[in-house]
Amino acid sequence: MAERDSSGTGPVDIPFTPGFPPGVGRAHPVHPSDTLVMDCNVRVPMRDGGWIAADVYRPRAHSRHPVLLVASGYPKKLDHLPSNPAYRFRETSDFEWWVAHGYAIVRTDARGTGESTDGQWDFFGPGEQSDLYDSIEWAAAQSWANGRVGMLGQSYFAQVQWLAAVNRPPSLACIAPYDGLVDIYRDLAWHGGMFSQDFVANWAARQIHLNNLPFEPAPPGNVMRFDVTGELIRHRLDGPFYRARSAFWRLDQIAVPVYSIGAWEKVRLHTRGNVLGYERISHVPRKLLMLGGDAQATFHTEPLMRELERWYARWLKGADNGIEREPPVRIYVQGKNPGFRDENEWPIARTRVTELYLRPDGLGPEPPASENERSLEYPRNDFLRDMGAVVFETAPLDADIEVTGPIKLVLFVSSDQPEADIAVTLAERSSAGSTVVTRGWQKASQRVLEPSLSTLLRPFHPHQSEEPLVPGEVYEVEIEIWPTSWRFARSNRIALSIANGDRTHFYGFKAGRDSYHFGGRFPSRLLLPVIPA
Template sequence: METRDDAVPGGMRIDWDVPIRMDDGAVLRADVFRPAADGRHPVIMTHGPYAKGLAFQEGYPGMWAPLAAKYPDATAGSSNRYQNWETVDPEKWVPEGYVCVRVDSRGAGRSPGLLDLLSPRETQDYYACVEWAGTQPWSNGKVGLLGISYYAMNQWQVAALRPPHLAAICPWEGAADLYREFARHGGILNTFTSVWFPVQVASVQHGVGERGARSPRTGEPVAGPGTLSDAERAARRTDTPAEMLSRPLDDDWYRDRSPELEKIDVPVLSAVNWAHHLHTRGGFEGYARAGSAAKWLEVHGNEHFAEFYTDYGVALQKRFFGHFLKGEDTGWHRQPPVLLNVRHVDGTFEGRPEQEWPLARTRWTELDLHLDSRSLSEKALTREERADFAATGEGLTLTTEPFPEETEITGPAAARLHVASTTTDADLFLTLRVLDPEGVDVTFVSGLDPAGVIGMGWLRASHRATDPGRSLPYRPWHPHDRVEPLTPGTAVPLDIEIWPTSVVVPAGHRLALTVTGRDFELPGSGPWPQVHGVPMKGHGIFLHNDPVDRPTEVFGGTTTLLSGPDHPSHLLLPYVPRVPRPPV
């Protein structure tokens, strides 16, 4: 079915539910938004499970309202009639000569079949969709991929398969390692998937039909046609949360759903949020490991759903795709390899071009853990110290002295801790915080939490083995391929990755490291904002509280930190000299 929207400058044709046949006979459905004038145009594509016909405003009102209120430029210049969660607005792309294609992945929305998220079959389908789009009469043969979160994660996947008509990708805030970034932080189950899956995926699985939402544009069920029973739909999907719970080690199931980044050869713009506990690490790893000769990194802050839609984000995207899909002189040849929006404690950002990541001028600094004084210091500890804490309690917080001058911390961080437990295992949660001169937390807008911290690292002690061939001083690599239980009371060294961060700490403020055996929570009694019914207390909805994964008899003991000449424990930080630079 085709409709037209002549209110869009130049006019727009919309083909609803276009069939795309897969090699096994399955048919996926796509909505195609294209210029009214005949011709061949570059394609911007997404493919995923969130239902192409579900209006952003109706499906995600809790995100749409703050986006429209706080970032008015994100919704300006468009009627917003075709807005869809985490995909581009056709009204901002079609008038500039692009075709926008949204595909419901197999088993989702209007596409029947087995719903198996991020599976090899789903990635093969995406490959077929790219090739279909690259050979249509309205296509110039160049397909670009652009979307957030899931629509970024699967870009990494399909790009590694090298579809011939894929010309460029822009994964905006997307994980690249299903085990380490999405399912299990440091080997600890992230319960996000069990919250997200029923609300955002199963709710729009193909077959929800008449019991679900309707497209405000076509009037058709966004997850139809046809209405299946709960039992029928359950039989037609993989239970992703259950799979992740049942698979504590990084096995073939995870590896089949994680891309071989080194095989990517198309131009890449990896856009990263400093504070998203699913996606931050993947954006940096994707940039570093992608085999592409032409690749760029951009890092920003604010809410997960903000900069993708703002004038800043859209302009960056158009400069990138205009260069690689249309051959236009957008100035992209002058784009620095790395563009950082460095965070300040007042909520502002300092845009700064760089030539590499991590920054070559980084002054890597080890701060010893002085446990008796609860302090962090470059001064080496000369005697042995130890401190105990209840694994389910508030943990230990160690702080620097007030910084004598403005200090920038930008880059990946890490810690080496010597740890013992009264049980056979322990989960370690490391939280980096900024404290003002009165000792009060300075909080930062993060991906999904309006009051987040500046850095986080996790590790299950029984997963402490590292791979020397893949580890870096600032990014230890854990294979997560075996369990090595602790001997109660015996200390072991743990190398813990802390995801990349950035903050300029003013003079008089302090940096704090909090070590806990459970998810950190900001001090105070709330009230806390909620997403999907989960109170956000500093880490959004990215929690690690599944009782099956973390039984109390194993993870509810007493944890001991040791530090000193025989048990060197330290925090490694990326201090960056403050050099005034012209704005970007």
């Protein structure tokens, strides 16, 4: 049977996919057939004498095929489960589809997870990165491989693509990190220095459960011994622990083409990484695709797989399909009249930075002449129902406004405590209610900036020290609000909400009063990347 070809010219029309119907997903059990060879639990040797377990799916045809490495700490023995919201770890795509299109799949369990019971999991560290390198070189050397290896997968499976690429294995020919972060400290664990307790604790607990399946013997004691939650809590500041596990600091070492595909919905985890990853690899062929809708659901649609296959066909099969000559950026603009648009660069060159000042009557283009403040006392007596926030809104918009790119809030803050946590929500408010657009977080004690990495619209904080606040003194704090693309509708309002915490981050042991100052000496303002109509 001849392999299928979906690598024709032109970008694929990817539909907005809000989610799967219950129980529906393209991922499903794969079995050997007259066109597919399946080898389970192949032991892949590592340079230190250890091994990891791999399942190999490849065309039965007697020829050499490009390889897609699918690697993570999510056990491959669960790959039979459907990809839907019940199983957010099912992020591997449809192996039969890829084999039918002429690719071999090498699906590995990270060392110390799943069926790779030799050694201990290193949580994206140097050990796991070394194993990725060795897995790529092993796959390229197999008799059924053409010597070119790419990588496939979402989230964890995407994060390790960035990490593999910065280590430059010779046989890695391209990557396509879909929904994948690059900075464990800022993207996953400590948003603006505020601990992402909800995600970290739940994800770590799930990892342990995934590797301790019911009705099976318990795994060896070395499996899943890494204490994710404890280690992240103990490392409160950025430093060697995080930098060894984060591709961000070495993105300039990537030497292969990169298709960075992200989703606007993944604020608090991956969105920032896909955007920053693209920005910092201008020295290699690159594309950026930012999606709306549900990231997991979209990943398992055939149009998305066809778009990925165009990328892999170009760099793994040598197909001259012109994908690298197309506009490098494609974004889904959310809000009013949503849809995709091509761009020639990111950030968008025609962006007009627009400042909206905090005012007694809301948000406006002119700063108030006199000094004002609004305060929050905490915790509220009705904390479980309402944590409290101060809200600043524009007047009803007299025209549609598109905001696309990173966003910054400059806020003047004081407190009667040595610390002030700042949680920011940007929303669109209409007569029907409020829709969250994006969010940002920042600890005032970690307000120091790294100028070399900061831009007009994106502050970068080193998070390597804390400077307690002097009670009553006013401090200028720049808050990174995660990038988005959103068209606010005429007659609606842009709403900025400022709180001293939220439900997803560790609230801490605080009781006091924070004040937000604006006007006069304190020009607190929101900086928006407005795209002219």
